[in-house]
Amino acid sequence: MPDLTSLYTAILNGDAKAATAITKEALAENADPLEMVNRYMVPAMSEVGKRFECEEYFVPELLLAARAMKGSLELLRPLLTERGSEPTGRVVIGTVKGDLHDIGKNLVASLLEGGGFEVIDLGADVGPERFVAAVREKNANFVCLSALLTVTMPSMRKTIEALRAANLRDRVRVLVGGAPVTQQWADEIGADGFAPNASAAVTLARRLAAA
Amino acid sequence: MIHPLIRQLTAEGPVATDGAWGTELQARGLEPGECPDAWNLTHPDRVQEVARAYVEAGCRLIMTNTFQANRIALDRYGLAERAGEINRAGAAISRRAAEGRALVFASLGPSGKLLDEFPEQALYAAFAEQARSLAEGGAGALVVETMSDLAEARIAIGAARETGLPVVASMVFDTGKNKDRTMMGVTPERAAEELTLAGADAVGANCGAGIAGCVSLCRRLRAATGRPIWIKPNAGLPRLIEGRAVYTTTPEEFAGYVPALIEAGASFIGGCCGTGPAFIAAVHRVIVQRLPSR
Numbered sequence: 001m002p003d004l005t006s007l008y009t010a011i012l013n014g015d016a017k018a019a020t021a022i023t024k025e026a027l028a029e030n031a032d033p034l035e036m037v038n039r040y041m042v043p044a045m046s047e048v049g050k051r052f053e054c055e056e057y058f059v060p061e062l063l064l065a066a067r068a069m070k071g072s073l074e075l076l077r078p079l080l081t082e083r084g085s086e087p088t089g090r091v092v093i094g095t096v097k098g099d100l101h102d103i104g105k106n107l108v109a110s111l112l113e114g115g116g117f118e119v120i121d122l123g124a125d126v127g128p129e130r131f132v133a134a135v136r137e138k139n140a141n142f143v144c145l146s147a148l149l150t151v152t153m154p155s156m157r158k159t160i161e162a163l164r165a166a167n168l169r170d171r172v173r174v175l176v177g178g179a180p181v182t183q184q185w186a187d188e189i190g191a192d193g194f195a196p197n198a199s200a201a202v203t204l205a206r207r208l209a210a211a
Numbered sequence: 212m213i214h215p216l217i218r219q220l221t222a223e224g225p226v227a228t229d230g231a232w233g234t235e236l237q238a239r240g241l242e243p244g245e246c247p248d249a250w251n252l253t254h255p256d257r258v259q260e261v262a263r264a265y266v267e268a269g270c271r272l273i274m275t276n277t278f279q280a281n282r283i284a285l286d287r288y289g290l291a292e293r294a295g296e297i298n299r300a301g302a303a304i305s306r307r308a309a310e311g312r313a314l315v316f317a318s319l320g321p322s323g324k325l326l327d328e329f330p331e332q333a334l335y336a337a338f339a340e341q342a343r344s345l346a347e348g349g350a351g352a353l354v355v356e357t358m359s360d361l362a363e364a365r366i367a368i369g370a371a372r373e374t375g376l377p378v379v380a381s382m383v384f385d386t387g388k389n390k391d392r393t394m395m396g397v398t399p400e401r402a403a404e405e406l407t408l409a410g411a412d413a414v415g416a417n418c419g420a421g422i423a424g425c426v427s428l429c430r431r432l433r434a435a436t437g438r439p440i441w442i443k444p445n446a447g448l449p450r451l452i453e454g455r456a457v458y459t460t461t462p463e464e465f466a467g468y469v470p471a472l473i474e475a476g477a478s479f480i481g482g483c484c485g486t487g488p489a490f491i492a493a494v495h496r497v498i499v500q501r502l503p504s505r
Contacts, residue, residue, distance in 0.1 A: 055387050058392065099244065103394075151451075
């Protein structure tokens with residue numbers, strides 16, 4: 001296994017071009033894809049998360065790192081699948097009904113992809129029935145709900161109720177987030193988790209996926 | 212150079228601007244998921260009621276119901292092609308409500324996209340179209356507000372300046388432990404410098420995390436630019452009570468911060484989400500009390 005510290009650095013610096021080039025090169029030299037992910041790429045994203053937490057990194061740096069990670073992962077994915085390695089989890093994500101804001105949701109989706117999740121993005125203003133259909137069709141095990149407007153927060157509750165009515169609630173972990181959302185609200189509506197920002201959302205999803 | 216209108220307006224001391232529109236329209240029946248700006252065409256009477264209430268509250272300038280009326284944001288509602296008329300109507304409604312007693316400063320909000328999701332030229336064209344239509348509708352100045360990304364703010368300021376109207380530029384500082392960064396990590400110092408360089412006639416902070424934190428934001432903006440400072444905080448983050456958004460800050464609490472804001476160098480003081488005419492009337496009272504008697 002070659003030393004791929006440069007891959008770690010490329011992802012940390014959000015340099016997608018370099019990350020892709022190094023990944024291709026490493027694969028040509030028969031590097032082990034799973035080891036590349038576990039030894040260099042995942043640690044790079046955890047460092048990105050740490051820097052975000054201590055306000056050294058902000059949204060732009062986060063997004064660039066996630067894209068660099070995603071670029072490399074796309075090259076590795078087929079090889080990982082061949083070896084029977086599954087994605088970390090399958091996530092259905094969307095901004096809830098009545099709410100058209102999608103920057104936060106897009107950010108979480110990008111970071112989840114960077115975290116090794118398969119992401120099915122339903123967009124904004126998504127009704128409960130569409131979440132239910134997507135979970136069933138894609139056999140997802142995570143549902144991520146976003147809201148920016150306080151007045152659309154009740155749509156989160158309705159979506160969770162619809163999952164329950166469709167007998168899908170036990171199959172998925174439901175995570176909620178967005179500016180007005182709190183842990184208290186997550187508890188009140190029976191969600192499985194809340195994260196205050198996109199980086200924390202991925203940490204939480206990874207923890208729940210491993211549990 | 213600062214536009215003469217802005218210089219003249221702020222020469223004698225701070226000016227009360229208006230409060231929120233979105234939450235006022237919600238109180239008049241706007242549903243979640245409905246496009247507020249489309250009400251300029253479908254419910255002009257109710258929009259004018261909001262504008263009118265702010266004139267009555269003592270605002271020297273009122274804004275317009277055009278926050279999301281750039282074609283990129285309107286496209287989410289399938290209304291991109293109506294951008295021109297929505298903006299013209301928005302400016303005209305505020306002008307009618309003002310009846311010459313208040314100036315009309317028109318609102319231009321963000322596209323709602325992260326910048327690299329959109330080519331710069333398309334963004335510029337969208338803001339230029341909005342700015343032009345607002346000017347045609349009779350706006351006296353343009354306010355590029357609630358920005359998080361400096362690049363987007365610069366593009367909007369550039370497009371707005373093409374009209375020759377004065378341009379105010381304001382960002383949202385709601386991120387980080389001290390709530391003194393925009394979502395994209397921009398500090399007040401950097402914002403003040405860059406917005407000034409981009410040609411804004413006044414720079415500021417709006418929405419955000421409530422009025423208490425705005426005092427230090429205002430001081431920091433003030434120290435980094437020679438432009439007048441524009442401050443329009445929200446009434447804190449709302450709590451959801453029985454399905455309704457409830458803001459817990461009262462008009463009196465809100466107005467209690469006005470002396471500190473004036474001390475910190477604010478030239479324009481108003482409110483964002485959750486602040487209605489009662490807030491602005493309270494702000495106006497404090498400002499008037501503090502003006503030297505003539």
